[in-house]
């Protein structure tokens with residue numbers, strides 16, 4: 001409580017104080033962004049964009065800077081291709097990938113619930129055959145949201161599970177098949193190859209399905225998330241990011257670096273462990289939260 | 297890779313300085329900007345970086361430019377020494393209770409690696425001739441108990457559980473009775489992941505602690521954690537007085553600046569490094585290696601010697 005309040009006070013203080021827009025202000029803003037994991041490079045870029053925008057809009061009062069800055073963050077995200085998460089009418093396969101423990105399996109439960117509520121028929125594939133009790137965990141989520149889980153036993157070949165699940169999705173005319181995968185660090189070449197194999201199975205067995213590849217990132221993660229996005233994006237073109245654990249104190253600012261460098265949009269955010277703790281990503285709210293003015 | 301650029305940049309900043317006598321504040325300032333960038337890139341906490349840069353600057357200014365070293369390498373040497381000092385210079389071992397059982401309680405954010413690490417510690421201790429018991433106190437996460445059971449089975453270490461309808465405090469107490477009766481000498485308590493700001497769940501940990509008086513409370517921390525690591529560690533430490541930290545997922549390519557941040561703000565030692573998903577992937581933690589890793593410097597000392 002103490003720490004969070006300290007930060008909020010400081011930010012309010014920063015933008016409401018009297019005086020001129022000076023280097024100190026930019027330096028303090030820089031500090032806020034670095035502390036939110038935005039990273040040095042993107043922070044400098046944002047501050048340059050802000051300066052330019054202030055110049056264009058001829059803004060002189062400190063109190064107006066905050067709103068301009070929010071616009072700048074939003075602009076960066078929108079320019080780099082912000083879109084929301086949507087599943088159309090064609091059959092869709094959603095692959096959920098990411099490093100260990102970020103929230104893939106939990107997010108799948110939430111996404112399945114969301115799509116079901118939209119009237120879609122949903123199937124889940126238990127593609128994590130490695131982690132202890134990963135299949136059981138997914139089955140609990142399946143029961144919770146009323147969706148069948150296609151699975152084999154622990155230790156079986158993930159590509160074989162996905163193969164089965166695709167056949168099943170076709171046979172049942174499912175609208176959406178969501179595939180869980182084992183957590184893997186992006187620097188493990190053999191595990192990344194295993195993932196590529198799964199992607200090939202999907203391409204071969206269900207070429208007409210629309211593919212959505214969601215990379216799950218933990219908002220608590222620092223600059224390594226950029227590397228994660230880069231390397232996973234090489235294995236399969238990522239169509240969106242699910243940014244989890246935003247209910248904590250971490251801001252997940254690294255997605256700004258990812259957006260700016262790789263043009264991968266954040267589509268969904270995770271804000272808790274419950275089935276409804278999933279929201280569409282909103283650039284404006286994100287910008288707001290980045291500066292600690294929301295839920296702080 | 298980063299070292300290459302950091303070293304090059306430092307070399308550039310110090311061009312023509314060799315044999316010039318003493319380093320001035322201006323000489324050092326440019327170099328420190330590069331060091332600062334490298335540390336922030338490595339996710340070392342902003343405040344920790346600021347303090348660190350100040351102490352390195354104070355030390356480097358006025359330093360004689362030694363004949364054997366170029367100024368750049370000399371600064372690297374100082375940076376490395378200060379980093380290592382901050383990380384702690386000695387290895388810190390697990391504490392055993394004077395009267396068995398030794399009780400180890402895990403705590404940390406969601407997904408940090410607690411359950412896996414319970415198994416890894418059990419494996420280490422068993423190899424050491426101990427008789428460990430794993431205790432399933434995560435009654436929230438779907439299949440958390442099953443996960444610990446699978447881990448226990450792989451290692452042939454028994455798991456004490458009472459399902460997910462009993463409070464963790466109750467489970468922990470009963471586990472101690474069970475351990476006493478069957479003469480287990482180490483009890484490792486898995487707990488549910490939780491946010492450091494979740495008052496209700498933090499209180500639950502405080503209650504478990506009060507009920508079983510653990511020998512060691514270990515904060516399990518993901519090495520990829522960014523700037524928020526200090527927040528997390530401070531909160532857990534304030535409420536639980538942890539004895540140490542276990543750093544996980546160091547098999548990735550993160551620089552792991554969180555390690556430095558957490559050590560700097562809590563003063564608590566990092567006791568183990570986890571380097572993979574296999575239950576044997578746990579190692580002693582070497583502060584000096586971590587310092588080199590954070591700066592991205594591989595085998596730094598040999599580079600310094602080459603100069």
Ligand SMILES: Nc1nc2c(ncn2[C@@H]2O[C@H](COP(=O)(O)OP(=O)(O)OP(=O)(O)O)[C@@H](O)[C@H]2O)c(=O)[nH]1
Nearest residue numbers: 100101102103104105106183245270271272406407
């Ligand atoms: N606070 C919070 N916790 C979350 C969120 N999403 C997931 N979690 C928790 O994070 C932990 C890990 O989630 P999982 O869904 O198992 O993560 P995973 O990526 O499937 O993990 P692996 O399969 O082991 O790689 C669990 O305790 C989840 O309850 C979130 O948005 N907020």
Ligand SMILES: Nc1nc2c(ncn2[C@@H]2O[C@H](COP(=O)(O)OP(=O)(O)OP(=O)(O)O)[C@@H](O)[C@H]2O)c(=O)[nH]1
Nearest residue numbers: 100101406407408409410411412489545570571572
């Ligand atoms: N690569 C790697 N993965 C790890 C390491 N330690 C744990 N993991 C993985 O991280 C994920 C989460 O581990 P868990 O042990 O379930 O984490 P937890 O803290 O118990 O999670 P919750 O109970 O949901 O809070 C799993 O996929 C583990 O296999 C490690 O050192 N390296």
Ligand SMILES: [Mg+2]
Nearest residue numbers: 104105128134
């Ligand atoms: Mg999973």
Ligand SMILES: [Mg+2]
Nearest residue numbers: 410411434440
């Ligand atoms: Mg666990």
